[in-house]
Amino acid sequence: MKYKKQNAANIWDERYAGSEYIYGVEPNLYLKEQLAILPTGRILFAGEGEGRNAVYAAKQGWEVSAFDISREGKNKALQLAHQQGVQIDYKVGELHEMDYEKELFDVIALIFTHFPEEERIAIHRRLSDHLRPGGIIIL
Numbered sequence: 001m002k003y004k005k006q007n008a009a010n011i012w013d014e015r016y017a018g019s020e021y022i023y024g025v026e027p028n029l030y031l032k033e034q035l036a037i038l039p040t041g042r043i044l045f046a047g048e049g050e051g052r053n054a055v056y057a058a059k060q061g062w063e064v065s066a067f068d069i070s071r072e073g074k075n076k077a078l079q080l081a082h083q084q085g086v087q088i089d090y091k092v093g094e095l096h097e098m099d100y101e102k103e104l105f106d107v108i109a110l111i112f113t114h115f116p117e118e119e120r121i122a123i124h125r126r127l128s129d130h131l132r133p134g135g136i137i138i139l
């Protein structure tokens with residue numbers, strides 16, 4: 001299983017290695033619509049890749065955390081955040097390696113983040129432990 005995960009990280013690192021942002025630098029439209037109707041607060045992006053959504057949220061005044069298995073994704077995301085004059089907390093790894101507090105986030109967003117089918121339910125449950133009561137998941 002560890003080998004499989006390392007492999008997945010390598011694949012995403014290779015995809016993100018060039019200077020081009022493969023999903024662009026504009027946020028996902030559904031995310032944008034949802035953030036427009038929510039009060040700002042703390043938001044977590046799972047599998048955030050090159051940071052287009054996280055950086056957009058930070059620009060709208062959200063306190064942003066993000067994680068992804070790709071180190072190249074993090075590098076690109078921090079570069080984008082720097083270019084756009086915002087700060088985001090971005091960690092490399094999987095959810096079980098993160099030390100987020102329970103019930104910390106007002107919103108958790110998974111934008112095109114597709115976990116392997118056999119782990120999906122467990123990861124989604126674990127993610128929801130970090131959502132405050134009444135918090136919102138954007139999927």
Ligand SMILES: C[S@@+](CC[C@H](N)C(=O)[O-])C[C@H]1O[C@@H](n2cnc3c(N)ncnc32)[C@H](O)[C@@H]1O
Pocket residue numbers: 008009012023028046047048049050051052053067068069070073093094095110111112113114115
């Ligand atoms: C299709 S991309 C979407 C990136 C970003 N959310 C966006 O909308 O631009 C999927 C992302 O999920 C990440 N990913 C895949 N498996 C993961 C896992 N187990 N934990 C964290 N991130 C993961 C990949 O590295 C990749 O960046």
